[in-house]
Amino acid sequence: MNERFLRLLLMAAALIGLSLLSLSLGGGNELPAALWGGDRIASLIIWEIRLPRILLAISGGASLALAGAALQAILMNPLVDPYLLGISAGASLGAALAIVLGFSFLSGAFWLVGNAFIFALLVALMVYALARSRQAGSYTIILAGLAMNFIFSALVGGLQYMAQEAGLRDLMFWIMGSLWNAGYTGVIFIFLILLPSLIILLSQAWNLNSLAAGAETAHSLGVNLSRLHLLVVLVACLLTAAAVSFMGAVSFVGLVGPHIGREITGGDHRFLLPGAALCGAILLLGADTLARLVLWPMDLPVGIMTALLGGPFFIYLLLKGRKNSWL
Amino acid sequence: MAVDGYPEPAAPPPLLSAEGIAYRHKKQDILTDISLNLRPGQIKALVGPNGAGKTTLLRCLSGYFSPSQGQVKLRANGDREKTRLLAYMPQQAPPSVALSVAQAVLLGRRPYLGLTVRPADISAVGQALARLDLSALADKAIDRISAGEYQLVMLARTLAQGTACLLLDEPLSNLDPAHQIRVLNLLRDLALHENKAILLSLHDLALVSRFAHRVILLAGGRILAAGEPAKVLTGEHLRKAYGIEMAIHTLPQGGMAFAPIT
Numbered sequence: 001m002n003e004r005f006l007r008l009l010l011m012a013a014a015l016i017g018l019s020l021l022s023l024s025l026g027g028g029n030e031l032p033a034a035l036w037g038g039d040r041i042a043s044l045i046i047w048e049i050r051l052p053r054i055l056l057a058i059s060g061g062a063s064l065a066l067a068g069a070a071l072q073a074i075l076m077n078p079l080v081d082p083y084l085l086g087i088s089a090g091a092s093l094g095a096a097l098a099i100v101l102g103f104s105f106l107s108g109a110f111w112l113v114g115n116a117f118i119f120a121l122l123v124a125l126m127v128y129a130l131a132r133s134r135q136a137g138s139y140t141i142i143l144a145g146l147a148m149n150f151i152f153s154a155l156v157g158g159l160q161y162m163a164q165e166a167g168l169r170d171l172m173f174w175i176m177g178s179l180w181n182a183g184y185t186g187v188i189f190i191f192l193i194l195l196p197s198l199i200i201l202l203s204q205a206w207n208l209n210s211l212a213a214g215a216e217t218a219h220s221l222g223v224n225l226s227r228l229h230l231l232v233v234l235v236a237c238l239l240t241a242a243a244v245s246f247m248g249a250v251s252f253v254g255l256v257g258p259h260i261g262r263e264i265t266g267g268d269h270r271f272l273l274p275g276a277a278l279c280g281a282i283l284l285l286g287a288d289t290l291a292r293l294v295l296w297p298m299d300l301p302v303g304i305m306t307a308l309l310g311g312p313f314f315i316y317l318l319l320k321g322r323k324n325s326w327l
Numbered sequence: 328m329a330v331d332g333y334p335e336p337a338a339p340p341p342l343l344s345a346e347g348i349a350y351r352h353k354k355q356d357i358l359t360d361i362s363l364n365l366r367p368g369q370i371k372a373l374v375g376p377n378g379a380g381k382t383t384l385l386r387c388l389s390g391y392f393s394p395s396q397g398q399v400k401l402r403a404n405g406d407r408e409k410t411r412l413l414a415y416m417p418q419q420a421p422p423s424v425a426l427s428v429a430q431a432v433l434l435g436r437r438p439y440l441g442l443t444v445r446p447a448d449i450s451a452v453g454q455a456l457a458r459l460d461l462s463a464l465a466d467k468a469i470d471r472i473s474a475g476e477y478q479l480v481m482l483a484r485t486l487a488q489g490t491a492c493l494l495l496d497e498p499l500s501n502l503d504p505a506h507q508i509r510v511l512n513l514l515r516d517l518a519l520h521e522n523k524a525i526l527l528s529l530h531d532l533a534l535v536s537r538f539a540h541r542v543i544l545l546a547g548g549r550i551l552a553a554g555e556p557a558k559v560l561t562g563e564h565l566r567k568a569y570g571i572e573m574a575i576h577t578l579p580q581g582g583m584a585f586a587p588i589t
Contacts, residue, residue: 076423210434212469213481214420219391221437221488222410267424267468 004271007264011278018282019054022289026050027297049182056182056247057285057302059190063243064250065257065280066194067236069273070201072258073208074232075138076215081255082240085127085141085233086148087120088249091241093152094119095174095248096159099167113186116174117245123148124237131233141233177250177303179288186246193242197235198277204228205269212267250303252310253280259317283310341366342492342524343388343413347397350383350548357383358394358548365492365524370514372535372556373528375545376569381528382418384545385496388526389415401492410438414488416481418496422469428480429465432456435487455487458513474501482510486517493517495527499534507531511538532560537582544568556583 023046024031030050033042067082083089094116098104106114130144156175163171173180201208207228210218219225240254257280258272265275287305294300341364350358358380365371373381386392388399390409403412414435422431432455433440436448456462459479469477478501485493493514499507515538517523529535535542535556542559544552546568552559560583565573571589578584 073424078423206434206437206440209424209426209430210437212422212424212426212431213434213484214417214423216386216389216391216415216417216420217434217481217484220389220410220413220415220417221434222406223437224406262425267426268430269424 004265004268008271008274008278011264011275011282015058015278015282015285018285018289019058022054022285023050025289025293052184052187053179053182053288054285055184055187056179056190057288058281059187059194060179060243060247060250061253061257061280061282061284062277063190063194063197063239063280064254065261065283066198066201066273066277067239067243068254068280069258069261069269069276070208070232071236073211073269074229075142076211077138077142078259079255080142082236083249083251083254084149085145085237085240086123086152087127087237087240088244089149089152089156090123091116091120091244092156092175092249093159094245096156096163096171099171099174100159100163112174113245117241120241120244121237123152124234124241127237128230128233131229173301174248175303176301177248177306178291178299178301179247180299182247190242190246193238194277197239198273200235201232201273202270204231205273208232208269209267248301248303250284250306252306252314253284256310256314257283259314263317339367342402344400345388345397346400348384348387348394348399349396350380350387350392351395356548358387361397361550363526363543363550363553365526367491367522367524368518369540370518370525370527370538371541371543372539373526373543373545374530374532374535374560375551379545379568380548381545382496383548385415385417385494385526385528389413389494391415391417407438410488410490412490413492413494414485414490415494416485416496416498419474419478419481419501422477425468425470427465428461428467428469428472429456431469431480432461432483432487435484435489438488451487451489452483455483458486459483459510475503475506478502479506479510491522492524493526495525497528497530499529499531507534514538532565532585533582536560536585560585 030042030045033039034046064082068080071080071082072078095112098112098115104111104115105118126148127141127145131141160168160171207223210221210223215225258276261272261276261279265271284302284306287309288302291300291302291305343365345361345363348358348361349356361384373384375381383392387394390399401409401412403409429452432452433444433448436451439448456465459482461479461483464472464476469480478498482498485495499510502510511534514525518525539556541554542556543550544559544564551568552564562573562575571587574586574588576584
């Protein structure tokens with residue numbers, strides 16, 4: 001137990017180190033210039049561009065991986081990804097409507113992000129209602145989420161087809177996911193959802209563990225299954241909607257984050273939940289730092305990087321994988 | 328008559344009793360008019376052909392299913408008290424999370440756990456592991472041990488719950504003969520010395536005749552016969568339930584041997 005706690009601390013230390021590294025990497029020597037040189041442009045780059053971007057990567061990556069870990073536990077399926085519930089596709093549709101048709105529920109600074117969040121919440125409500133109705137089983141929820149993904153993706157595809165060139169590029173950036181638009185508002189918003197979610201999910205850690213031996217066993221241990229289902233689906237929906245609205249549908253973090261976390265901390269959710277969140281944060285921050293630097297000064301959408309890095313790594317985990325296990 | 332070393336019970340009040348349970352699913356009667364009592368100090372075996380309704384009955388008793396008719400009475404108020412009175416080991420489901428053996432057994436302490444694990448919980452886990460000779464496996468991951476070992480781990484989890492009443496659905500299905508005997512001896516000790524009430528489903532009639540104090544023979548969702556093994560496991564009853572002829576011998580060492588001769 002102490003050892004696993006130590007591992008969490010090491011991961012947190014790695015995340016802080018990576019943040020400092022990412023803060024210092026870029027065009028030139030902005031970090032010392034901003035800290036000690038009093039250079040105004042360097043300060044601007046560090047505090048208004050790089051730092052919020054790093055914080056967005058941390059909060060967004062942690063949210064997606066935390067949602068993934070909780071959903072994998074509750075649906076008892078290792079292939080579950082928060083996007084599987086259709087939330088990201090809903091957010092994409094909201095963004096596409098705003099970008100292509102100029103339609104948004106909101107105006108002003110949040111016309112794009114706000115619309116994505118509202119659409120993500122609408123989908124989340126549909127998933128939630130489905131989970132509530134007739135106590136739908138895991139497979140029903142997964143398959144219904146899959147169907148919603150197809151429906152919303154088709155709508156987004158239609159909008160893409162209609163889009164003008166400029167809009168198309170914005171939309172592509174959004175659908176693949178990118179952090180170039182990061183600001184402190186988004187960071188604060190995501191953290192405000194992330195921190196209570198982490199506490200709520202941690203309070204359910206024993207209940208999630210009880211599911212390890214199947215739903216029947218969990219029930220016999222006094223776990224209220226339908227209540228646990230609803231709580232976790234609701235929290236995961238909120239986490240995903242917030243993250244996706246501000247950074248687009250960044251792929252793979254919600255799926256791979258929990259799996260790497262499981263390799264490091266083991267399956268006990270008291271450690272796995274924070275471990276997965278830390279993994280997601282490290283993964284997304286690392287991928288985004290690379291996305292900024294690989295073709296510098298060109299800024300790749302981070303979604304391309306997470307898929308390019310995450311995909312092979314996932315296959316590596318599968319190959320070296322443990323028989324009969326979750327990977 | 329004492330069966331295989333059991334003292335004649337003085338019929339203490341039941342911990343769990345079912346009265347006229349029926350379970351209907353999609354307009355089909357799975358269970359009809361089942362009544363039974365689980366008393367402390369007794370091992371009761373549930374036997375019957377595949378699809379007779381054994382698992383459904385255990386699920387109704389454990390509260391996982393609610394019966395369409397009748398009711399299950401427990402000497403407990405509320406969910407928390409219930410989980411401290413009644414432990415249920417369902418048929419084997421593959422592990423979905425890579426917990427260690429000790430963690431998996433610790434799950435049995437969930438009814439008592441807060442966020443932290445108390446020394447009492449640790450010692451309950453250690454005791455349950457020791458009773459099933461699993462101490463050496465404590466740190467292994469539950470998805471890396473054999474199916475038989477995993478079944479013993481699940482049984483240890485059920486014991487660690489520390490309840491007076493145990494419902495076990497085919498707890499021996501993956502065990503070799505030596506482990507089957509060892510587990511049944513342990514269950515007998517628990518019944519006789521710790522006054523547990525145990526209901527288990529089992530296919531091996533010879534083991535039933537040797538270890539069970541009472542037998543319920545289920546067929547087509549109804550109780551075909553119930554009572555002492557020698558009176559329930561007769562050629563006539565078995566023919567009715569399974570549709571085959573059995574040669575039955577009473578063994579001098581106690582218990583009976585069954586051989587299909589159809």
